[in-house]
Amino acid sequence: MRSPSPFLPLPPSYPCLGGDPVAAYVALRQRLGLDQPHFFWAQGSRVLIGVGARRHWHSHGPERFQHLRQLSRSTNGFWLGSFGFSDRDPSYFFNPQVTLHGQGSAWHLTCWDPDLGDPADLWASLPPVKIPWQGSPAALPVQLPAPPLQGALERALGLIHQGSLEKIVLAAPYEMDWHPSPEVGVIVQGLRQMYPDCTVFACQHPQGGIFLGASPETLVRLEQGRLFTIALAGSRPRHRDPDQDWRLGQGLLESTKDRYEQHLVTESIVSALHSLGISPQLPDHYPTLRQLCHIQHLQTPIHARMPDHLHLVDLVAALHPTAAVAGLPRERACAYLPYLESFQRGFYAAPLGWLGPQGEGEFIVAIRCAWLRPPRITLYAGAGIVAGSQIERELAEITWKWQALLPALLGFHLSQAP
Numbered sequence: 434m435r436s437p438s439p440f441l442p443l444p445p446s447y448p449c450l451g452g453d454p455v456a457a458y459v460a461l462r463q464r465l466g467l468d469q470p471h472f473f474w475a476q477g478s479r480v481l482i483g484v485g486a487r488r489h490w491h492s493h494g495p496e497r498f499q500h501l502r503q504l505s506r507s508t509n510g511f512w513l514g515s516f517g518f519s520d521r522d523p524s525y526f527f528n529p530q531v532t533l534h535g536q537g538s539a540w541h542l543t544c545w546d547p548d549l550g551d552p553a554d555l556w557a558s559l560p561p562v563k564i565p566w567q568g569s570p571a572a573l574p575v576q577l578p579a580p581p582l583q584g585a586l587e588r589a590l591g592l593i594h595q596g597s598l599e600k601i602v603l604a605a606p607y608e609m610d611w612h613p614s615p616e617v618g619v620i621v622q623g624l625r626q627m628y629p630d631c632t633v634f635a636c637q638h639p640q641g642g643i644f645l646g647a648s649p650e651t652l653v654r655l656e657q658g659r660l661f662t663i664a665l666a667g668s669r670p671r672h673r674d675p676d677q678d679w680r681l682g683q684g685l686l687e688s689t690k691d692r693y694e695q696h697l698v699t700e701s702i703v704s705a706l707h708s709l710g711i712s713p714q715l716p717d718h719y720p721t722l723r724q725l726c727h728i729q730h731l732q733t734p735i736h737a738r739m740p741d742h743l744h745l746v747d748l749v750a751a752l753h754p755t756a757a758v759a760g761l762p763r764e765r766a767c768a769y770l771p772y773l774e775s776f777q778r779g780f781y782a783a784p785l786g787w788l789g790p791q792g793e794g795e796f797i798v799a800i801r802c803a804w805l806r807p808p809r810i811t812l813y814a815g816a817g818i819v820a821g822s823q824i825e826r827e828l829a830e831i832t833w834k835w836q837a838l839l840p841a842l843l844g845f846h847l848s849q850a851p
Contacts, residue, residue, distance in 0.1 A: 443509070443790055446541040447552035449533075453564065454480040455625060457533055457540075458635075459618040460559040470527040472513035473621060473635040473645075474787060478537045481787055483513045485530030487546055491639065492524045493517055498750035501526060505746070505788045510545040514636060515644070515785035515799060518754065518778035519767065525639040531555065564622040577835050579828040580605035580814075585773040586824045592769065593820050600697050601760035601769060603827075604815030606776050607835050611810045615843070617643055620805075623841030627726050632797045634785060638804055644780045646802030646838065649725055650757065652784050653748045654795040660711070660739045660748060664699035665723065666757045666817055667691030667731040670833050682722050682729055690821040695720050695731040697819070701756040701763065702735060709751055713737045727837045745794045749784045758782035758798055758815065779804070781813040803838055810842055 458473045461484040472483040488508065492500050497516060501524075505512050514526030530546040542552045549555060582605055592598045617635060624633045628647035635645035654661045669685040672678040685691055699715075706713045713735045720731040759782075760766025770778075786796030804811040814834035816827040 444543060444545060444547075445552070446543040447556055449540050449542055449556050451478075451480070451535060451538040451540040453562075454482065454533075455564050455618050455622045456562040457559070458482045458484075458621065459564070459616075460562045461531060461533065463562070464555070464559050465531065470529070470637060471635070472527075472529065472787070473633070474513075475625060475633045476631075477629060480533065480535060480540070481511075481513075482533040483511055483527070483529030483531065483787075485546065485549075486527040487530055488528040490514075490524075490526045490528075493520060493522060495520050497524045498746050501788075502744050502746040506744075510543075510790050512788040513786075515780045516749070516753070516783050518758075518781060518783040519770075522777060522779050522783065523639045525637075562618070564618050577607060577832050580607070580831045581775070582828060582831070583824065586818060586822075586827055589769075589773060589818045590822060590824070593818065598766055598769070599761040600694060600756055600817055600819045601766045601773070602756075602758050602782075602815045602817045603770075603773055604758075604778070604781065604813060605774070605831055606781075607812045607814075609810050609812070611805065611808050611842075614805075614807050617645070617805070620841050621645065624838070627841055628801075630725060631801070634797070634799070636785070638780060638806075640779070642804055642806035644785075644799070644802065644804050646799060647841075648785075648797040648800050648802070649723060649728075649730065650798040650800060652752055652755070652786070652796040652798050653745070655739055655745045655748070656793055656795075658739050659736060661734070661736045662702060662706075662752065664695060664702050664720075664733040664735065664755075664757070665730050666695040666698040667720075668816075668830055668834070669729050671724065671727055671729055682724065685729060685731060686720075686722065690819060691731060692720070693821075694817050694819050695733065697761050698756040699733045699735075701761060702752060705751045706735075706737060706748075709743060709747065710740060711737045711743075728834065745788060745792070745796075749796050753784045754782065755798065757817065758800065760817075778813075782815065801834070801837055803842055805842075812838065812842075 465485045470486040474481040512526045516524040532543050544552045624647045631647040631649045633647045638644040650665045669681045719733040723730045723732040784796040785799040788794040812835045814831045816830045
């Protein structure tokens with residue numbers, strides 16, 4: 434993998450035996466201070482944890498992508514955090530003092546701050562941690578109300594029928610009390626167990642508290658000169674009865690409305706890559722089902738060779754926001770969102786991820802997420818509106834997307850599925 438210019442030498446890393454990444458995340462925060470910036474990222478056995486900050490970066494506005502691009506080329510180490518969804522939303526990244534990254538049982542602990550000493554000594558000094566999560570991936574026996582989006586959905590469908598839009602994604606927050614509030618490590622462990630096929634993440638929010646979730650959607654990953662992204666759109670719940678679950682999946686695959694929505698998302702990603710001179714490759718047969726614990730989607734994986742003159746942040750800027758979280762035409766849909774939604778998205782549906790010291794990195798679309806500000810939780814979810822959308826179904830979709838994280842967020846120990 435090519436290195437950013439100018440190349441900066443990497444400090445020595447301590448190869449340590451992997452174990453529970455959530456316990457390592459909690460232990461590093463306890464060792465360096467709970468008030469320190471922190472970042473947790475896990476995809477299956479792939480892990481990246483960063484704690485402490487050598488540098489902070491706050492920004493907003495249309496130049497935020499290029500600002501971080503330039504900064505990452507002139508500094509050593511990782512940059513971890515999230516862009517804001519829109520130009521108005523704050524972005525925050527930090528350059529960590531310590532990272533723990535690896536896959537499977539092969540981890541590497543790196544002290545980017547020389548004042549922390551030898552990474553082997555730091556590893557030996559970490560306190561023992563056990564995470565007491567024994568929940569099961571069942572649905573929470575809590576009925577949440579429908580979001581107050583009836584009028585907004587009606588206006589959105591009117592804009593689509595008038596030809597002003599092809600698609601728009603409307604989202605809503607849901608705030609609830611958080612009593613008793615489990616430790617963040619317990620929540621992250623619960624998300625890991627509930628959503629092993631998703632990217633589980635946790636980081637601090639620039640306005641306080643912790644932003645975390647389990648996203649099924651990769652915006653873009655760059656590794657060994659290849660880029661990978663995915664078009665994800667269309668949703669149905671899962672069911673514990675195999676026959677009913679199969680019917681839900683087949684209904685999604687055969688849905689004209691959902692296949693059209695998925696086609697729009699795929700074409701928007703392909704078009705954005707073409708605009709950068711990239712020739713994307715798609716599978717012979719698509720879309721297929723992406724089946725998660727509580728929800729399933731239509732998906733189309735896309736990959737391509739990365740041109741040498743481009744940086745990962747160039748891809749993020751070109752792809753964000755995808756039609757899966759904004760709409761089409763993109764600029765027009767984004768212009769309507771502040772008038773149709775009643776909240777500022779912030780990190781919700783924004784590019785969240787990391788840039789590595791050798792040009793590699795990955796960003797997800799921050800969905801299936803929540804903002805924890807004790808004693809409150811704010812859940813976020815949205816639904817894609819196209820011609821043929823039914824308002825009651827879209828409201829119901831947002832409601833059961835809200836519920837997807839609740840077992841982990843509330844620390845429930847569940848044994849009964851619906």
